Amino acid sequence: MEGIKDRGMQFGGWFKYNWINNLLFSTAIILLVMLVLQAQALGFNYDSFGDWFAAWSRNLTNVLRNNAGIGIISLGMTFVIISGGIDLAVGSTLVAVGAAIMVLMDTGPKGLLGQMGITGFPAYVLAVIIGMGMGVVLGELTGLLITKGKIPPFIATLGTMQLFRSVTQHFMQGYNPSVPREFLPLASFRIGNLMLMPIIYWLIIAVVMYIVATRTVFGRQVYAIGSNERTARLSGINVIRVKRRVYALMGFLVSIAAIVQVARIGSMDYANAGSGYELDAIAAVIVGGTSFAGGKGSMVGTVLGVMIIAVMNNLLNLWGVPPFLREAFKGAIVIAAVLMQRKEKEL
Amino acid sequence: MKLEMLNIVKSFGANDVLKDVNFSLEGGEVCALLGENGAGKSTLMNILGAVVKADSGKILIDGEEKHFLKPLDSLDSGIGFIHQDLNLINDLAVYENMFITHEIKKKNGLLDISAMCDRCREVFQRMDVDIDPKAMVRDLDASYKQIVEIARALMMEAKIIIMDEPTTSLTEPEIKRVFAMMETLKEQGVGMVFISHKLKEVIHICDRYAVLRDGDMVAEGAVKEITVNDLAKFMVGHEVRTESLQRKRELGEEVLRGENMSFQRCFKDVNFSVRAGEVLGFTGLLGDGRSELFRTVFGCNTDYRKGIFLNGKKVRVKNPKHALNLGIGYLPRDRKENGIIKDLNILENGTVVIWPKLVRRGLIHRSLQQKEFGEKVKGLRIKLEKSEDPITSLSGGNQQKVVLAKWLSANPKILILDNPTQGVDVGAKEDIYDIILDLADQGMAIVVLSSEAQEIIRVCDRALVMYHGEIMGEVSGEVMTEENIMRLATGGQVKQIGEGEHGRN
Numbered sequence: 063m064e065g066i067k068d069r070g071m072q073f074g075g076w077f078k079y080n081w082i083n084n085l086l087f088s089t090a091i092i093l094l095v096m097l098v099l100q101a102q103a104l105g106f107n108y109d110s111f112g113d114w115f116a117a118w119s120r121n122l123t124n125v126l127r128n129n130a131g132i133g134i135i136s137l138g139m140t141f142v143i144i145s146g147g148i149d150l151a152v153g154s155t156l157v158a159v160g161a162a163i164m165v166l167m168d169t170g171p172k173g174l175l176g177q178m179g180i181t182g183f184p185a186y187v188l189a190v191i192i193g194m195g196m197g198v199v200l201g202e203l204t205g206l207l208i209t210k211g212k213i214p215p216f217i218a219t220l221g222t223m224q225l226f227r228s229v230t231q232h233f234m235q236g237y238n239p240s241v242p243r244e245f246l247p248l249a250s251f252r253i254g255n256l257m258l259m260p261i262i263y264w265l266i267i268a269v270v271m272y273i274v275a276t277r278t279v280f281g282r283q284v285y286a287i288g289s290n291e292r293t294a295r296l297s298g299i300n301v302i303r304v305k306r307r308v309y310a311l312m313g314f315l316v317s318i319a320a321i322v323q324v325a326r327i328g329s330m331d332y333a334n335a336g337s338g339y340e341l342d343a344i345a346a347v348i349v350g351g352t353s354f355a356g357g358k359g360s361m362v363g364t365v366l367g368v369m370i371i372a373v374m375n376n377l378l379n380l381w382g383v384p385p386f387l388r389e390a391f392k393g394a395i396v397i398a399a400v401l402m403q404r405k406e407k408e409l
Numbered sequence: 410m411k412l413e414m415l416n417i418v419k420s421f422g423a424n425d426v427l428k429d430v431n432f433s434l435e436g437g438e439v440c441a442l443l444g445e446n447g448a449g450k451s452t453l454m455n456i457l458g459a460v461v462k463a464d465s466g467k468i469l470i471d472g473e474e475k476h477f478l479k480p481l482d483s484l485d486s487g488i489g490f491i492h493q494d495l496n497l498i499n500d501l502a503v504y505e506n507m508f509i510t511h512e513i514k515k516k517n518g519l520l521d522i523s524a525m526c527d528r529c530r531e532v533f534q535r536m537d538v539d540i541d542p543k544a545m546v547r548d549l550d551a552s553y554k555q556i557v558e559i560a561r562a563l564m565m566e567a568k569i570i571i572m573d574e575p576t577t578s579l580t581e582p583e584i585k586r587v588f589a590m591m592e593t594l595k596e597q598g599v600g601m602v603f604i605s606h607k608l609k610e611v612i613h614i615c616d617r618y619a620v621l622r623d624g625d626m627v628a629e630g631a632v633k634e635i636t637v638n639d640l641a642k643f644m645v646g647h648e649v650r651t652e653s654l655q656r657k658r659e660l661g662e663e664v665l666r667g668e669n670m671s672f673q674r675c676f677k678d679v680n681f682s683v684r685a686g687e688v689l690g691f692t693g694l695l696g697d698g699r700s701e702l703f704r705t706v707f708g709c710n711t712d713y714r715k716g717i718f719l720n721g722k723k724v725r726v727k728n729p730k731h732a733l734n735l736g737i738g739y740l741p742r743d744r745k746e747n748g749i750i751k752d753l754n755i756l757e758n759g760t761v762v763i764w765p766k767l768v769r770r771g772l773i774h775r776s777l778q779q780k781e782f783g784e785k786v787k788g789l790r791i792k793l794e795k796s797e798d799p800i801t802s803l804s805g806g807n808q809q810k811v812v813l814a815k816w817l818s819a820n821p822k823i824l825i826l827d828n829p830t831q832g833v834d835v836g837a838k839e840d841i842y843d844i845i846l847d848l849a850d851q852g853m854a855i856v857v858l859s860s861e862a863q864e865i866i867r868v869c870d871r872a873l874v875m876y877h878g879e880i881m882g883e884v885s886g887e888v889m890t891e892e893n894i895m896r897l898a899t900g901g902q903v904k905q906i907g908e909g910e911h912g913r914n
Contacts, residue, residue: 286753
């Protein structure tokens with residue numbers, strides 16, 4: 063008896079210790095609780111366990127797929143915030159890159175690649191590559207403004223945010239390119255009965271970014287700069303180059319999100335697509351435990367953060383919370399997350 | 410007004426900063442408060458200014474005991490404190506700075522600008538200076554900023570003004586201006602405490618002196634009875650010279666030479682040279698320009714003038730990374746700000762400069778990193794539990810050793826150490842001295858920057874003393890004494906051996 067009681071105490075102590083000291087642990091626990099609530103909200107009125115599981119997994123994959131774009135962007139945003147910066151232009155970059163890809167692939171008379179006689183598979187590959195290059199260039203432009211231009215990241219990206227979207231909207235006025243049907247499987251290819259591709263892209267990128275963050279010189283230098291830029295410079299780190307790469311990487315990941323989004327939806331609303339993504343991504347990164355002051359954070363935390371917000375939205379939906387009120391919950395969870403992290407520091 | 414501080418005791422943790430100190434000041438006199446860094450001057454004045462609270466002791470003003478709880482209480486009792494780093498807001502006008510938190514308002518609640526300007530002019534007139542109250546503080550030179558601060562204290566009816574190293578950032582004519590104003594105030598019965606390291610200025614402007622050493626008041630008296638040399642000796646004490654650790658060693662080729670180096674107002678026409686296996690000291694008072702000089706050598710300031718020569722070849726150091734590649738290592742001052750990266754663990758802090766060299770197949774090779782750092786841990790006797798622990802879990806001395814390990818891992822040919830034993834306990838201090846001498850034995854050229862004369866004497870083969878950005882002289886061998894260093898550092902001359910010992914006493 064005593065042995066069991068001891069173990070119980072040990073578990074309680076272990077749980078409490080990790081809850082307070084291990085941010086990933088507490089974030090994961092919160093996600094777990096939400097998943098349980100989500101399952102409960104779906105109800106258990108099914109004929110068999112198989113039916114229930116099918117409904118449950120369909121719901122969950124829908125939720126994750128719809129958030130894969132934000133998930134990919136959040137991974138880049140994690141680096142940006144760890145380096146001590148911020149990028150408000152991700153939504154506008156997404157629209158700009160998305161529009162470019164669509165113009166390139168358009169099967170109509172105005173399609174750029176079509177006019178050059180490139181169609182079919184080569185056109186898609188080329189469009190994707192050019193789209194990625196464009197993401198890198200736009201990110202690099204932001205990086206230049208911040209490092210060489212010495213403009214605070216908030217201001218620089220506030221500027222590029224408006225610039226990119228406005229220019230895109232202007233050029234896409236009255237022009238609705240149609241995305242070739244053959245391009246769509248990039249996102250909508252079904253595995254079993256589920257559309258998993260966007261989630262797979264997201265998770266592959268997450269793994270790569272995790273390795274970059276923990277094991278490469280670039281990744282560790284980002285942490286060093288975010289924690290103490292002066293010491294980093296005095297330690298021979300080329301701060302300017304590393305920061306530029308952070309924003310270029312951000313642009314690259316946004317372009318992937320844009321490609322996935324175009325393939326998933328097959329069209330784009332230039333005025334609204336991607337708007338609010340910057341705030342959603344920042345919220346996910348913060349909920350995932352990355353310090354807004356820089357220097358601290360993890361890719362795993364960000365993946366969990368995105369999932370928490372996504373599952374929470376779904377939960378609110380299942381519960382029938384009025385749509386206008388849902389944003390309030392998002393705001394509350396961001397504030398709660400930061401309060402919790404603050405508490406951890408003081409203990 | 411007469412100020413007395415009686416039996417003041419203050420300790421920070423186990424560190425006794427003030428041990429039963431008495432201090433007094435009459436109206437109309439200027440009293441110099443002297444002492445080396447860490448002697449307790451600032452703490453004593455911070456107690457008077459109610460910035461910190463004494464553990465015990467009394468403060469009497471005109472015989473009446475006062476209890477100050479916050480800085481404003483002290484100001485209300487007529488004590489104005491002019492901090493070393495001026496407390497003015499550059500982007501506001503002079504009058505706004507003078508009246509900050511005490512603004513004069515009209516009946517309708519808006520600010521009464523003309524009334525405030527008139528009050529400012531009155532005060533300036535009384536001080537016999539001419540400053541436009543509407544000028545922006547940004548546009549004033551450093552001496553006028555100082556004067557504005559003093560004027561603010563006067564406007565608050567301060568009868569006693571504490572000035573913490575008021576002249577360090579001023580040029581000659583600016584210093585004269587401040588002194589002239591001090592004379593004027595003296596005639597009006599204002600008492601002043603003048604904290605300074607510049608002994609010549611003390612002799613010039615002060616009536617009395619009080620010297621603190623390790624928390625004791627060791628000497629007091631009238632300035633006209635003593636000389637600069639006496640003051641220097643009081644500050645240093647007699648018995649402090651500890652055994653020198655210098656070792657005989659073969660010096661190699663010249664590794665680093667600076668020729669007529671100048672940079673803005675920080676230093677000018679500096680010449681030095683250091684050879685392989687040599688430990689060269691650079692010393693002086695706070696703000697003498699030595700840190701800026703070697704930050705420049707390390708590539709932090711690129712628009713310096715004249716040359717840096719490495720192994721006899723002229724180089725232009727573009728940035729710290731370039732300096733690193735050239736074989737220069739630089740342990741900066743202020744470990745917390747410039748030395749450690751608090752969010753990285755011990756291992757990463759110790760290897761950050763060689764990360765690119767540890768890459769195998771695109772990733773930082775962990776066991777290689779462990780091996781590199783492990784050697785340094787053994788060599789420098791760093792005490793740690795796990796190398797993955799946070800850097801902040803280590804003691805100051807061990808943190809400093811990790812920062813040292815970081816630089817040694819890059820195998821520099823020349824190592825610059827700025828204040829290497831800052832915030833380090835006695836044991837670790839001796840360890841660091843040993844490390845420095847071992848490295849020199851192995852043929853590394855080493856430059857030690859320190860304001861502790863003792864430290865310089867103990868580890869350096871020879872030392873250059875700076876004052877206001879210029880090298881005042883070189884000391885080595887028997888001439889390298891604390892007195893001589895202090896004298897050069899305060900703008901005086903070296904006394905050769907055999908020259909008449911004490912002056913008047």
